Amino acid sequence: MNEKTKTSEDCSRRQFFTHISYTLGGLAALMVGIPIVGSVLAPIVKKPKPIWRPVGEVKSFTVGDTVIVSFIDSSPLPWAGVTAETAAWLRREGNEEFICFSVNCAHLGCPVRWVAGARLFMCPCHGGVYYEDGSVAAGPPPRGLYNYPVRVNNGQVEILTSPIPITTV
Amino acid sequence: MESLKRAWLWFDDRTGLGSALGPVIKHPVPPNSASWFYVFGSATLFAFMLQVATGVTLAFMYVPSAGEAYQSLQFITDQTTFGRIVRGMHNWGASAMILLIGVHMVRVYLTASYKFPREMHWISGVVLWALTVIMAFSGQVIRWDQTAVWSTIVASEQAGRIPFIGTWVAQFLIGGETIGAATLSRMFAYHVFIVPALLFLFIGLHLYLVIKNGISEFPKAGKPVDPKTYRKEYEDLVKKKGIPFWPDAAWRDMVFGFVVITTILLIAIIIGPPALGPPPNPSNIDALPVPDWYFVFYFAFLALMPPQMETYLMVFGPLLVGALLFFLPFISNKGERSPLRRPWAVAIVALTIASISGLWAIGISSPWSPHFHAKPLTVEIIGADSGPIYRGGEHFNNKGCLYCHTISGHGGLRGPNLTYIGDRLSSDELTWRIMNGGLNMPGFGGTLTNEELGDLVIFLKSRTKQNQEADLSSGED
Structure with missing residues (x-):
């Protein structure tokens, strides 16, 4: 009886040490894990504020022409170099009316090109084709080209910086 | 020579490494496993070791900064002593690793070495294969030229098709909402820290299992695996007929490994590393981001799959392939091992090779792509x-x-x-x-x-x- 009690006590003491070791290990991992995981996941939570970027004077664009314009992202890091740049297709449709398309194909994001003679956007990767209004003309894109907000401000055409459009289901 | 021997004996006495590792490398293996069919796993390991050595060397010179990585690669290739060869070896070593791990998997599948008691060998091998593919992709991205930038976007767009969390996963890959400084830093961390650490871990597990359960004997038709008796039969086999792994079996691994390493070096010297494309400027849209050769078949698959099914195929296709590979030993872990008695296994391998080759051939010509540089009609x-x-x-x-x-x-x-x-x-x-x-x-x-x-x-x-x-x-x- 005495022997049995001793074993039982021994076990519970051992169990206590086991539990406290697991708990302390888990707690330590959790404490350091929060800042580590938080830091790694921050880019998908922290959104940069969109900025209107000027891309040229209104008079520099000809009505009816679709041209490529480049501008700087909303909040590039100092060491971004050329990767801070992005581009969009811009067309002047009237006196002060502009339409702006993402260069990313809605299929898998490849850069679409404007074929002026055919008045089509064509994607080199998997053959997506869009009409001049951005709607799908042929190929695999599940939807038309994405539009970027565009405005005229003090004689300057400005495009609102936007995320790379991700086509979701 | 005598003093070196004395130094080793002192070292071995204090560390016990010789007595600990000696029996491991000399463990008995079935005589028919000392075969040229069994050299591809070790060759993959040799290619990995080359990748570690050349990767660390490149890290001495590479600048993982989005604004400067491209210039540092130009510097490595054109100005440093042997930099061109080291970059070339790292590139062709990656190709070799992809090729060899594929051949090794085919051999293991055809000889059904994944069956009892080696299920975990196969599963750890599938994880290693997946990690190798991630290394190949992230390595292509940290080459950080125009193709790298657009390849990252294409990969993110595929991730974007995952239901509910697609946008989050895509932006996690890019490191934000747009390509930029964070993209390269994160991809560099995956390529040189996270994935290699996992590779070391799973290579360790894979090798430990090879020692624990032994190298599978070359299968004989009509001699099925019975989990109840297999271990005893294997033990008897290596006890009676086994030969020491080192050097009786390992010399073939060393010979083939030498051929692999020498071939990679020669290709690196003669052909050199892949030429860098234009700088990684996302506003330069004159790009056709075709991936490295080992992903070209998947590039073709993305172009040819029916549009109405593509989201399912894009997201669930790789998952299904991964799951099938992962759970293969649970589908069948006993019975015949010889390919002569497993015609379906042979057919599956033949079909897989034919499909990948066919897609690869189509992917090279990319007939679905508009030919922007076609010569005008005269x-x-x-x-x-x-x-x-x-x-x-x-x-x-x-x-x-x-x-x-x-x-x-x-x-x-x-x-x-x-x-x-x-x-x-x-x-x-x-x-x-x-x-x-x-x-x-x-x-x-x-x-x-x-x-x-x-x-x-x-x-x-x-x-x-x-x-x-x-x-x-x-x-x-």
Whole structure:
């Protein structure tokens, strides 16, 4: 009886040490894990504020022409170099009316090109084709080209910086 | 020599490494496993060791900063001593690793070495294969030229199709909402810290399991695996007939490993590393981001899958392949191992190789892509230097038709070859097709004037065999 009690006590003491070791290990991992995981996941939570970027004077664009314009992202890091740049297709449709398309194909994001003679956007990767209004003309894109907000401000055409459009289901 | 031996004996006495590792590397293996079929796993390991050595060397010179990585790669390739060769070895070593791990998996599958008691060998191997693929992709991205940037976007777009969390996963990959400084830093962390750490871990597990359960014996037809008796039979086999792994079996691994490493070095010296593309400027859209050769079959798959099914195939296809590979030992872990008694296994391997080869061949030519740099039709091909046929030929050159259709060897492959279209379609049919499009062709009704359309139809109608032969014979005269 005495022997049995001793074993039982021994076990519970051992169990206590086991539990406290697991708990302390888990707690330590959790404490350091929060800042580590938080830091790694921050880019998908922290959104940069969109900025209107000027891309040229209104008079520099000809009505009816679709041209490529480049501008700087909303909040590039100092060491971004050329990767801070992005581009969009811009067309002047009237006196002060502009339409702006993402260069990313809605299929898998490849850069679409404007074929002026055919008045089509064509994607080199998997053959997506869009009409001049951005709607799908042929190929695999599940939807038309994405539009970027565009405005005229003090004689300057400005495009609102936007995320790379991700086509979701 | 004597002093070196004494030093080793002292070292071994204090550390016990010799007595601990000696029996491990000399453990007995089945004599028929000392075969040239069994050298691909060790060769993959040798290629990995080369990747570690060359990768660490490159890290001495590479700058993982989005604004400077490209210039540092130019510096490594063009200005450093042996930098070109080291970069070349790292590139071709990656190709070798992908190839060898594939051959090793095929060998293990065909000889059913994944069956009892080696299920975990296979599962850890599948994890290693997946990690190798991630290394190959992230390595292509930290090459950080124009193709790298667009490849990252393409990968993110695929991740974006994951239901509910697609955008989050995509932005996690990019490191934000746009390509930028964070993209390269994160990809560099995956490539040199996270994935290699996992690779070391799983290689350790894989090798430990090989020691624990032993190298599988080469299978014999009619000698199935029975989990109840297998371990005892294997123990008896290696006890009675086993040969020491080192050096009786390992010499083949060393010979083949030497051939692999030497081949990689020679290719690195002769061909060198892949040329860098233009700088990683996302505003430069003159790009065709074709991946490295080992991903070209998947590139083709993305282009050819039916659009209505592509989201499912894109997201669940790789998951399904991964799950099938992962759970293979649970589908079948006993019975026949010999490929002579497993015709379905042979058929699956043959079909997989044929599918990948076929997709790869199509991916190289990418017939679905508009051929933006196609040579325009010449006056000789058009067959006129004025009038409606000439004007129609010029419209064919300028209105984008040339990018997708070939005439007399000039043009793209996306649409049908129109060299003899005049023999197949009437003027009305041509007009209807051009105006309305169809079968993956856009309609040009809104962009062509009546005059342009008329000229184009006359030109296309003149594309007949008879006319071409007449042109040819008049040219010969």
